[in-house]
Amino acid sequence: MKVSIRFRNVLLTSIAAGAGLLTLLGYFIPVPLLLAVRMQLVSWATLLAAIAVLIGAYSLIKAHLRNFMSFKTGGAYSLVAVLGFVAMLIAGIVTPTVGIPASAFLLDHVVLAGATALSALLLFVLVFAAARLLRRPPSLIGSAFLVALVISLIGLAPTLTAVPDLGFARIADWIAQTPAVAGGRGLLIGIALGVIATGLRVLLAIDRPYGD
Amino acid sequence: MTSIFGLATVLMFTGLIVAFSVLAARRGRSSARISREIPGLDQLPTAVGETVESGRRLHIAIGSGALGGQDTSTTLAGLSAAGQIASVAVVGDTPPLITTADGASMLLAYDLLSEAHKGAHAAERFDANAARVVGLSPESYTAGALVLPKDEKLSGTVLLGAAGPEAALLLDANNRAGLTTIAGVDRVAAQAAAFAVADHPVLGEDVFAAGAYIGRKPALLASLQAQDWMRILVIAAIGVGVLAKTVGWL
Secondary structure, eight states, X not given: OOOOOOHHXXXXXXXXXHHHHHHHHHHHSOOHHHHHHHHHHHHHHHHHHHHXXXXXXXXXXXXXXXXXXXXXXXXXXXXXXXXXXXXHHHHHHHHHHHOOOHHHHHIIIIIHHHHHHHHXXXXXXXXXXXXXXXXXXXXXXXXXXXXXXXXXXXXHSOOOTTSOOOSHHHHHHHHHHTHHHHHHHHHHHHHHHXXXXXXXXXXXXXXXXXXX | OXXXXXXXXXXXXXXXXXXXXXXXXXXXXXGOOOSSOOHHHHTHHHHHHHHHHHTOEEEEEEESOOXXXXXXXXXXXXXXXXXXXXXXXXXXXXXXXXXXSSHHHHHHHXXXXXXXXXXTTOGGGOOGXXXXXXXXXXXXXXXXXXXXXXXXXXXXXXXXXXXXXXXXXXXXXXXXXXXXXEEEESSHHHHHHHHHHOSEEEOTTHHHXXXXXXXXXXXXXXXXXXXXXXHHHHHHHHHHHHHHHHHTOO
């Protein structure tokens, strides 16, 4: 069987694995040389990440301009996105040069307001999603999820003096403090193992997200 | 002390991956087996099949994580899975669409798509706009991806990567458009939201196993086995710790 190995692949894999291993060793072994190499590699990565932000912004604006120019439905929203980008860019330049806090103003009154509105929508989406869960075929996890959700909602709701205390608040508190915390920690341990496994896969060149 | 413990963990993990890889290489590709089923990911072949048959695009969302930050591993795991899915989905008339919130991961996604097309001898169908940034923050990413079911002819959305609870909005928009949704995210709150909204949620750390599970390459499956064995070791260590504390040894 003929196995063809491209020089580009070997080079990319060697650079990625070598840089990763040196950074990892610099983290665990406190030798000045390794530490210096690690800091240098991290600063290069930071510089590349900053350039990547510019590339990302370029890609985003290009997509919206194309969308607007092709007169697609919703093209007006793309124009708003482009104008917003330009406004934020100008505000970013104006703020340090003229001394007007335009950037902070736009961030507080437009960006954060929009993000908060989107987060508020999330509540309704989740309530409808919980209702939709009832239409799914019954499962143990789904049932446990719904029971915990209903008890928590009742337990966390404001108490009325006319309604007798059935202990929902205590059960909701127990759910939040005991099984939810235990489950959350279990998930976090699993995620930590997944993070290490993914990193090692890339370091050992088993997984190459930078192309085969 | 922390450094020694960390280094020992990494070395043990590496040793397990190498050992399982050697065993897998000896057994050969034909006998490569997955150590456990991941129900959410079992729906992927159906989703890809629908894409190929309908001539619509599969949306692969990497999430709002960025390379170089705290979400690097999750984003790499998402990219790995995206590469595996893309290598199958490029058989269809329309290439899959990969969305990210970071320029660096967009470049990697572009490279993955390009390689997938070359691998399928379909380089002429490669669309340079199929890997794109739809927003640079978690909220703007969600807002940008929300309109995709209307703007692009999608067949479904696979979200595998870093995302917060706002990902529920993206999944809900797809559900309302009648599209299949498969979602695996890393944050605990986002997992709860994805469980409620997605058609096929991928829970726990299975988002990190997605690439190996889909690709089924012996070396990737070996790393998945190592991950499972490490989990068993951690569970055993917790059990021993609880026992030792209970009987007063600690």
